Amino acid sequence: MLTLTNVQILYDRAIEAVRDVSLQVGAGQIVALLGSNGAGKTTILKAISNVLYPEDGEVLHGEISLEGADLKRLPADEIVRRGIVHVPEGRRLFPLMTVEENLAMGGFLRDRGELSAGLDRVYGLFPRLKERRRYVAGYLSGGEQQMVAIGRALVAGPKLLMLDEPSLGLAPQIIDLIMETVVALNREQGMAILLVEQNAALALEVAHYGYIVENGRVVLDGPAERIARNEDVKEFYLGCSEGGERKNYREVKHYKRRKRWLS
Amino acid sequence: MELFLNFLASGLVIGSIYGLIAIGFAVIFKTTGVLNFAQGEVMMLVAYVSWSLATELDLPLVLLIPLVVVAAAAIGALLERIFIRPMLGEPVFAIIMVTIGLAVTLRSVIVLIWGADAAAFDVPLKGGLIEIGPVVLFTEQLFAIVLFLVVALAIFLFFRFTRIGTAMRATAQDETTALLMGVDVKRISMLAWAIAAVVSGLAGIAFAMMISRAPDMWFLGLRAFPATILGGLDAPLGSGLGGLLIGVIGDLSEGYIGQGLKEISGFVVIIVILMVRPYGLFGQRELERV
Ligand SMILES: Nc1ncnc2c1ncn2[C@@H]1O[C@H](COP(=O)(O)OP(=O)(O)OP(=O)(O)O)[C@@H](O)[C@H]1O
Ligand SMILES: [Mg+2]
Numbered sequence: 159m160l161t162l163t164n165v166q167i168l169y170d171r172a173i174e175a176v177r178d179v180s181l182q183v184g185a186g187q188i189v190a191l192l193g194s195n196g197a198g199k200t201t202i203l204k205a206i207s208n209v210l211y212p213e214d215g216e217v218l219h220g221e222i223s224l225e226g227a228d229l230k231r232l233p234a235d236e237i238v239r240r241g242i243v244h245v246p247e248g249r250r251l252f253p254l255m256t257v258e259e260n261l262a263m264g265g266f267l268r269d270r271g272e273l274s275a276g277l278d279r280v281y282g283l284f285p286r287l288k289e290r291r292r293y294v295a296g297y298l299s300g301g302e303q304q305m306v307a308i309g310r311a312l313v314a315g316p317k318l319l320m321l322d323e324p325s326l327g328l329a330p331q332i333i334d335l336i337m338e339t340v341v342a343l344n345r346e347q348g349m350a351i352l353l354v355e356q357n358a359a360l361a362l363e364v365a366h367y368g369y370i371v372e373n374g375r376v377v378l379d380g381p382a383e384r385i386a387r388n389e390d391v392k393e394f395y396l397g398c399s400e401g402g403e404r405k406n407y408r409e410v411k412h413y414k415r416r417k418r419w420l421s
Numbered sequence: 422m423e424l425f426l427n428f429l430a431s432g433l434v435i436g437s438i439y440g441l442i443a444i445g446f447a448v449i450f451k452t453t454g455v456l457n458f459a460q461g462e463v464m465m466l467v468a469y470v471s472w473s474l475a476t477e478l479d480l481p482l483v484l485l486i487p488l489v490v491v492a493a494a495a496i497g498a499l500l501e502r503i504f505i506r507p508m509l510g511e512p513v514f515a516i517i518m519v520t521i522g523l524a525v526t527l528r529s530v531i532v533l534i535w536g537a538d539a540a541a542f543d544v545p546l547k548g549g550l551i552e553i554g555p556v557v558l559f560t561e562q563l564f565a566i567v568l569f570l571v572v573a574l575a576i577f578l579f580f581r582f583t584r585i586g587t588a589m590r591a592t593a594q595d596e597t598t599a600l601l602m603g604v605d606v607k608r609i610s611m612l613a614w615a616i617a618a619v620v621s622g623l624a625g626i627a628f629a630m631m632i633s634r635a636p637d638m639w640f641l642g643l644r645a646f647p648a649t650i651l652g653g654l655d656a657p658l659g660s661g662l663g664g665l666l667i668g669v670i671g672d673l674s675e676g677y678i679g680q681g682l683k684e685i686s687g688f689v690v691i692i693v694i695l696m697v698r699p700y701g702l703f704g705q706r707e708l709e710r711v
Contacts, residue, residue: 209600211510238603250598252591254705263591266584267603314603 165220177374190365241317253296264313276313301332358395436668437569441624442645443660445617452613461642462527467622497618539635565627659703
């Protein structure tokens with residue numbers, strides 16, 4: 159459904175954050191977008207949502223389309239209307255508003271009925287949020303904030319949900335809850351999901367397909383199991399050697415020259 | 422006591438005017454981060470347009486007010502579209518300079534169109550003097566206070582309970598995330614200017630009805646500005662309250678201490694309060710978390 163072809167993105171007309179990225183998210187798919195810090199993952203999501211302009215970012219080349227329709231020139235609200243909803247990195251709640259007000263903002267473009275049905279669904283998914291509905295969002299724990307961020311996006315009724323590092327800084331049980339929720343949304347509602355993660359092991363476990371981005375380029379892509387079996391990915395992203403033990407940092411650095419896809 | 426109450430009442434009257442203009446400052450600052458130094462001039466323009474409407478059409482107040490609200494909203498939205506929208510993405514400082522330019526321009530345009538003379542704003546607000554216990558007010562003065570209360574309540578309800586009001590608060594807190602929720606942030610800025618023009622414009626009319634419509638009315642903007650700082654630049658209701666405070670303190674200090682204090686007393690209060698609360702009385706400190 160979503161297709162990016164040869165996308166190049168510049169900040170301030172000078173910094174080339176994304177050099178050449180092509181990727182696809184098929185209907186009903188979970189697609190993992192992996193890469194280390196500064197690879198360009200967040201920039202790609204912002205380009206899809208068309209919220210680069212406040213940061214002076216611009217898609218210079220390439221195409222972004224949803225089911226064949228060009229998205230590049232559509233304003234951000236139109237992208238949301240078409241069903242692409244973006245959960246930003248670092249959760250980005252409206253910190254002074256209550257949990258319920260935050261969730262309701264997700265339904266900004268929806269009618270009254272859809273909004274209250276959406277709220278009910280989110281409270282069913284995360285009962286903890288129902289207890290905390292009158293709390294000021296800025297004071298919630300990190301895990302609760304991530305639930306609000308995802309819940310808020312769900313109220314918007316996405317066909318394609320884009321999650322930017324949802325596991326960042328969370329305890330393992332919360333990560334499990336979030337990942338289970340993501341899988342359930344995909345299985346039960348057929349929601350397509352574009353999952354950006356640094357935690358490759360986690361993402362490849364739930365994804366159907368994966369892309370690895372380095373320095374603004376897709377360096378590897380394929381079905382998730384195949385990516386997870388790739389020797390380089392094992393070494394540099396999954397942090398284990400062929401024997402399955404974890405590598406320490408120094409060894410990883412030592413092996414850096416051997417990355418096959420860069421040579 | 423009687424004297425005190427009368428000073429208090431007259432302070433509340435002028436304070437209501439300051440408060441309304443201060444709400445205008447705060448609505449724009451809160452949603453867009455811009456200090457609109459032309460707020461007093463926008464108020465004056467609305468007052469002049471309303472004066473022309475009132476004298477040409479000879480409408481009763483109940484019909485004039487809705488008409489003025491629509492006209493003021495259009496004026497605010499238009500000014501935003503012409504002068505502020507093209508500045509989108511420029512540094513805030515540059516945008517503030519534009520508002521200063523706009524202020525000077527509006528003053529001249531008003532004199533060009535309506536001339537430099539003052540004129541009475543004769544709206545049939547009959548009733549003459551009203552006695553409330555020991556306090557005596559003109560109907561027009563009471564109108565200013567009532568207007569303030571009604572507008573402040575409306576602003577509160579708007580930001581708290583309406584969808585678009587909530588979206589304006591959201592935009593103020595995190596613009597990019599508001600975009601991700603499907604909020605058209607450009608329209609929010611236009612709306613903020615429209616609301617500010619309506620609110621301060623109503624103050625302009627109330628003032629013109631009490632005194633006259635005159636080309637030095639923009640000066641009220643300068644008086645109201647400290648009220649916004651006092652109440653909190655990002656707090657519309659707090660700013661309104663700041664206006665009342667400045668008005669009351671001004672009239673009390675002039676009445677009890679001496680002539681001329683009216684002008685400076687407000688600033689003295691502000692300096693003292695800002696030393697204790699740098700965000701203003703009701704301003705929000707940024708939350709540390711998130
Ligand atoms: N607003 C900006 N202005 C200029 N350069 C930027 C801006 N945002 C990001 N960049 C640069 O673009 C590149 C890609 O950044 P991006 O945030 O997309 O990476 P990322 O893959 O999301 O990294 P992380 O995993 O750390 O979130 C980086 O080199 C970064 O420094
Ligand atoms: Mg990122």
